Amino acid sequence: MRSLPLVAVLGGLALSLPAQDAAPDAAVDVTVELGVLPGLQYDKPRFAVDPGAKVAIRFANGDEMAHNLIVTKPGQRLAVVTAALGLGAKGPDLGYVPDTPDVLASIGVLDPGESATLRFTAPETPCVLPYVCTFPGHGFVMFGAVYVGTEMPARLADDPHVSPLWQSGDVGGGEHAGGGHAGHGAQGETTGARRFHAWGTNRRPLLYRIFMPDASPAAIAVALPADVSVCWDAGTCRLRYAWHGGFVDPWPVWKGNGNGLATIQGERFWVESGFPLALTGVGEQPHPRFRGYRLTADGHPEFRYELGEVTVRERLEAMDAGNGLRRRFQIDGLPENVRVQLDFAGEGSGAVRGVGVPLALGKASLTAEQAREFAVEVVR
Amino acid sequence: MKFSTRFAPVLLAAALAAQSPDASYKVDTISTPPHLDPQVGGIACxxxxxxxxxxxxGEVYVHDPKQESWTLFADGLHEPLGVVIEDERTLVVMQRPELTRLRDEDGDxxxxxxxxxxxAFGMSGNYHEFAFGPTRGPDGRYYVGLNVASNGAGIRDEVRGEFRQMGRPGRMYSCVPYRGWVIAIDPETGAMEPYASGFRSPDGISWGPDGNLWASDNQGDWLGTSKLFRVEKGGFHGHVSSLIWTEGWDRGDPLNLPLEELDVLRVRASVLFPQGIVxxxxxxxxxxxxxxxxxxxAGQMLVGEMNTSKILRILHDEVGGFLQGAAVTFLDSADAPDLPGGVHRMAFDPAGRLWTGHTALSWAGGNGIRRITFPAVMPMEVVSMQLREDGLALRFSHPLAAGAEPxxxxxxxxxxWFNYHRPYGSDRMGEQAVAVAAVRVDDDRRGLFLELGGLRGGRVYELTLPELKAANGLKLTHGLIAYNLVVLPDGTLERPQFEPAEPAWQPDDAEPIALGGEPLTLQVEAAQAIVGAQVHNQHQGHRGSGYVDYQGPGDEFVAWKLAVAKAGxxxxQVRYALGGGTRQLVVQNGEQRLGRPLDCTSTGDWQSWGEVDTELRLPAGEIDLRLVAPGGVAPNVDEITLTRR
Structure with missing residues (x-):
């Protein structure tokens, strides 16, 4: 199937008509569109046809890797997968389609972007026909079922003929960057996603680096005690926003290929507008350079970044009783004649107040001495 | 004599087993901490x-095999894909956004x-921008491989580092600095040097005891098959997108550079891993x-394989100053049924056992940790393969049995050979059987010489040996070896000819679709020809199974052969999505333009579909209807409908 690498040439009238049209091609009773989701899954876990139906599966491989499509006799999926693996070095030339009577119909390997149509006639007797990709390594997870005149379990979780990923609801895709959901249907059917939590249960404080919304790709999610959480962005060396409630749901990133964003579990009470510090008397403002963080004995983070020769530390703590967030700043290496302009502008229900520094509308001008150590609170 | 025929093979096998030493590897499963996704990003002893x-x-654990204990050392990291031990209390990991030194300062x-x-490198937020490594060089610096992004997904609104639109087209792309590069990092100052370009997915980057920096790369666009490179400082290793971050780059979009020029520029891979075979x-x-x-x-190089249950062994052969070589299976699930797929990371412990960490991500693979103990007697294997003027010389781990020579x-x-080109992967090109003129056994019976005529550079020689028997009774375990012949013994580097691309669209061979008085709706992703463009389905709201995404830079098109019943x-109507701006689509009959270009205005985002229409005058009879993206810049196109007026 790789002889025309640049082009997928399809012949035939039936292929070019939309599925909802009455097919004038008498040879086809039902046409099924089949695509690929990230994470080695067809985009349909199962579908039903009538006994004796002439079926066309239009398979479009929109994935990043090659796949094939084989419909096997009932119960013969694993036998066909094993036979395909046994092809060894001959596999690529045969499209990983083994020569066995267990194969009812097949499309050899389609490269990314290619599409083709598979046709077969459903048996007259009710049964379940597996469909599977036998590209090496795919056959144990990438499969589905054609229900022929037999009832399917109402829930995917109870259906032994669908892939375990569909059973568990772990079918991926992730969300497309910039918004929008993979939206491949059947999500409503999914149940009980398998969730590994890297941090066990409810550990706070806790840092977790993951793709976060409304921040650079190098953001850090921080869970503080008293249900306060923060997105601190290592890409821009600043706090982006804070919320109250749960932490983050990492599953949109963990599932599928990892292109999604974690979702915030709770209410944002503060979204900070920009970088809060400016040095006067240094000429051009130095670009902040992230240098990492330390964890205090009880696990609170103290972020560190450099502004030229100046080192800034920002330690995050929760205020008592979850009333908000306390940020302790330490600035080292400030020349005597330099002042630090603070501007904690932001939006949300929260308000900023200084601790030991006179903040007015989030703003203050500090001497080098004053700036050595100060704190601000974002009250929820 | 019913019994003898049934039982003789069993008895024979038992007798052989008694005679030949046990040369099988033992694979132990190491249990991992509970409630942990046991996909391994890095392993070090x-x-x-x-x-x-x-x-x-994001977790880093320390495992003590004596206590069978796991101790959490660090967590919260963003997809760490490699770990190096600096000292008892200090580990250095490469996580997606940075190289990080983890230090236990209080000794707890x-x-x-x-x-x-x-x-100091860019992130677009695309999931495919993995960061591999680090490996420590002889100069003390850390070396890291930065993946390119995938057009299977987009980029974030906010990126880290300078964004260059020039690097955005292509299947795998590099729109922020040093994606597709190997970079070198000073361990103290953090100073970063872009070291070598042209990589796609270098999941495997290592300074070897041989003083070379090695990088694996994965089949895909610009990689006809997967490869192993000896990385050259300042060199370009074939995947073009990263070229835009070359200092002083002034050649525009590298996708537009002539293939011949890129081919001369690129560093040849030392070893090729033929897809589906090796x-x-x-x-x-x-x-x-x-x-x-x-x-x-002893001393041989191993390479993991993510897709199948296999570890490879490399047989280096320096020819004319170039380090080329062959790949052979070291261990696979046929020899070691307990070896899962997804062999991602490997390290030897002080006792000489090989630890393997497995992973899958969203691809085929496995997970967990295995520990492989070598047999006391090595199996019968090919241990070297060297090119001579008139053939290939093989050496074995044990002498051949008397009369065992093939x-x-x-x-x-x-x-x-494999094509070097922009599309994904390559067929095996110019495949031919190579006649073996003679086979000679070395005097010590530990080697074979295969006499061959007409050896050519720029080709993979794929050898399959029969099950040769050693004098100690062992049989050759792995007889399939792929040798990458780049440079001939006389020092010439021969490049394979590029085969002319097949005509992309041959309307004469296509079955015409009737266009009569009824409206005709066609799904663009099922067009009879999709030339250059790609079928995607990740944006919702499309009809049918997907839509076509024009990639650029060429004049890509989709086409149908229509049989028009009546001229007129x-x-x-064209259904499309366009995330921003205005783009055009050109309608053609073959090379001839039909009507005016369609101006497609933004639909707001890529999930929202709009419609644009135009009127065409069509002749009766067969036409070659094309929807062309000038320069490959066009909206995503979902469906067209033709209606007679």
């Missing part, structure tokens, strides 16, 4: 036998300092310790 492991979801076994050593997704390297107990395998006809040899005016 302490001198005292403890093992540091980082996992995909847990890191308190997460020091950013270097984050490996599909090569990963980490490690070296069998150079100690006598490993026999003839006849020339018992040895299967074929040669082929037809309304053409």
């Amino acid at each position: 302490f001198d005292d036998g403890r093992v540091a492991v980082c996992f995909h979801r 076994g847990r890191a308190d300092s997460y020091e950013t050593v270097c984050d 490996a599909n997704s090569p990963t980490q390297h490690c070296w069998i310790p150079d100690e006598p107990r490993y026999g003839a395998l 006849a020339p006809g018992d040895v299967a040899l074929r040669s082929y 005016r037809y309304r053409l």
Whole structure:
């Protein structure tokens, strides 16, 4: 199937008509569109046809890797997968389609972007026909079922003929960057996603680096005690926003290929507008350079970044009783004649107040001495 | 004599087993901490036998095999894909956004300092921008491989580093600095040097004991098959997108450069892994310790394979100053049924056992950790393959048994090459059987010489040996070897000819679709020809199974052959999505333009579909209807409808 690498040439009238049209091609009773989701899954876990139906599966491989499509006799999926693996070095030339009577119909390997149509006639007797990709390594997870005149379990979780990923609801895709959901249907059917939590249960404080919304790709999610959480962005060396409630749901990133964003579990009470510090008397403002963080004995983070020769530390703590967030700043290496302009502008229900520094509308001008150590609170 | 025929083979096998030494590897499963996704990103062994492991979801644990214990050292990291031990209390990991030094300062076994050593490279937020490594060079610096992004997904609104639109087209792309590069990082100052370009997915980057920096790369666009490179400082290694970050780059979009020029520019791979035959997704390297107990395998290079249950062994051969070589299976699930797929990371412990960390991500693979113990006697294997003027010389780990030498006809040899081009992967090109003129056994019976005529450069020689028997009774375990012949013994580097691309669209061969009085709706993703463009389905709201995404830079098109019943005016409606701006689509009959270009205005985002229409005058009879993206810049196109006026 790789002889025309640049082009997928399809012949035939039936292929070019939309599925909802009455097919004038008498040879086809039902046409099924089949695509690929990230994470080695067809985009349909199962579908039903009538006994004796002439079926066309239009398979479009929109994935990043090659796949094939084989419909096997009932119960013969694993036998066909094993036979395909046994092809060894001959596999690529045969499209990983083994020569066995267990194969009812097949499309050899389609490269990314290619599409083709598979046709077969459903048996007259009710049964379940597996469909599977036998590209090496795919056959144990990438499969589905054609229900022929037999009832399917109402829930995917109870259906032994669908892939375990569909059973568990772990079918991926992730969300497309910039918004929008993979939206491949059947999500409503999914149940009980398998969730590994890297941090066990409810550990706070806790840092977790993951793709976060409304921040650079190098953001850090921080869970503080008293249900306060923060997105601190290592890409821009600043706090982006804070919320109250749960932490983050990492599953949109963990599932599928990892292109999604974690979702915030709770209410944002503060979204900070920009970088809060400016040095006067240094000429051009130095670009902040992230240098990492330390964890205090009880696990609170103290972020560190450099502004030229100046080192800034920002330690995050929760205020008592979850009333908000306390940020302790330490600035080292400030020349005597330099002042630090603070501007904690932001939006949300929260308000900023200084601790030991006179903040007015989030703003203050500090001497080098004053700036050595100060704190601000974002009250929820 | 019913009994003898039934039982003789069993008895024979038992007798052989008694005679020949046990040369099988033992694979132990190491249990991992509970409630952990046991996908391994990095593995390294302490001198005292403890093992540091980082996992995909951000944990770094230290495992003590004596206590069978796991101690959490650090967590919260963003997809760490490699770990290096600096000292008893200090580990350096490469996580997605940065190279980080984890240090346990108070000695409680847990890191308190997460020091950013270097984050001076870009991130677009695309999931495919993995960061591999680090490996420590002889100069003390850390070397890291930065993946390119995938057009299977977009980029974030906010990126890190300079964004260049020029790097955005292509299947795998590099729109922020140093994606597709190997970078070198000073361990103290964090100063970063872009070291080499042209990589796609270098999941496997290692300074070897041979003083070379090695990188694996994965089949895809610009990689006809997966490869192993000896990385050249300043060199370009074939995947073009990264070229835009070359200092002083002034050649525009590298996708537009002539293939011949790119081909001359690129560093040739040392080893090619023919797809589907040898490996599909090569990963980490490690070296069998150079100690006598490993026999003839001592010091050899291993490469993991992500896609199948396999570890490869490399047979280097320096020819004319170029280090080329061959790949052979070291171990696979046929020899070691307990070896799962997804061999991602490997390290030897002080006792000489090989630890493997497995992963899958959203691809085929496995998970967990295995520990492989070598047999006391090495299996019968090919341990070297060297090019001579008139053939290939093989050496074995054990002497051949008397009379075990194969006849020339018992040895299967074929040669082929892989295309270097923009599309994904390559067929095996110019495949031909290679006749073995003669087979000679070395005097010490530990080698075979295959006499061959007409050896050509720029080809893979894929050899299949029969099950040769050694004098100690062992049989050759792995007889399939792929040798990458780049440079001939006389020092010439021969490049394969580029085969002319097949005509992309041959309307004469297509079955015409009738266009009569009824409206005709066609799904663009099922067009009879999709030339250059790609079928995607990740944006919702499309009809049918997907839509076509024009990639650029060429004049890409989709086409149908239509049989028009009546000449006349037809309304053409095109359903499309466009995330921003205005783009055009051109309608053609073959090379001839029909009507005015369609101006497509933004639909707001890529999930929202709009419609644009135009009127065309179509002749009766067969036409070659094309929807062309000038320069490959066009909206995503979902569906067209033609209606007679």
